[in-house]
Amino acid sequence: MVFRPAVTQKLTRRGFFKYGLRLSVLGLLGFGFSGRNNIETKQLNLRFANLPEAFDGFRIVQISDLHASFWVGKRYLDRVIARVNTLNKDLVVITGDIITGSVNDFWKRWLPSAGGGYIPVVTDVLTRLNAGPRFAVLGNHDQWDGKETETQLVGELERIGIDVLRNRSKTINRGKDRITIAGTDDVWFTYDIDRALKGVPTGNFTIVLCHSPDVREDLDTGSKVELVLCGHTHGGQVAVPFLSHHFIPIKRPKRYLAGLVKERYGYTYVNRGIGTLVFPLRIGAPPEITSIKLIRA
Ligand SMILES: [Fe+2]
DSSP: OOOOOSSOOOOOHHHHHHHHHHHHHHHHHHHHHHHTTOOEEEEEEEEETTOOGGGTTOEEEEEOOOOBSSSSOHHHHHHHHHHHHHSOOSEEEEESOOBOOOOSHHHHHHSOOOGGGGHHHHHHHHTTOOOSSEEEEOOHHHHHTOHHHHHHHHHHHHHTTOEEOSSEEEEEEETTEEEEEEEOOOTTTTOOHHHHHTTOOTTOEEEEEOSSGGGGGGTSSSOOOSEEEEOSSGGGSBOOTTTGGGGSOSSOTTTTSSEEEEOSSSEEEEOOOSSOSSSSOOBSSOOEEEEEEEEEO
């Protein structure tokens, strides 16, 4: 006996492409949804002629754009910190967007992220960081929710031993040698790079932490900063070639989309971040933990 369907539909070429396209879109969304948690650990060796001898081999681990929110929960962030804890390091830096702030009422209503509501989640996770010195700077999302959330976040980070560099610097000493770590608030808010670098002696080996690569606009002309560590771009998050950089709100998105940029003096490194924003998807721009080794050239 031969089975015959009640209605036989001929699959036309148009139908074939239509269903193929739908399947491809679904496949791509699934790929992006699972890809959002595939953390890459990037190792980087950077050479500097003026690195003080005692800091030869100094290791920095950078994480950025955690975006603790409905989509970026405790379980995933715990996994990130567990990975960071396995790495050899002398310093951990967090370059902003620790939480996801609510931009306006539209996003507050339609995107299940809750700004300050996720501060306890993220501080609970970050408490487990096993490094010595830990520095952070604020991103646009950390400042977007308003003063109350910002103050609460900074207070909680400081309470668990993370020094939030708000337009100021700190020195790390090793014997008679020292390096400076300077940090700024976000460029859209209370950013002040001049204040952050005030009092840093000329010729001192200096690392700047700033959420947005736009800080480079103020460093290119005069300041001699050896290394700038940023986030903010998410590497495009859904990195469509020739297209995604158009959606990144920085002044030179092509140059600072992601990764290492050699400057006229020193380097800039743009970390792709840990979490996601707007859509829980990452395609072609996996989440990243960066491990940077400073080498005296
Ligand atoms: Fe971000």
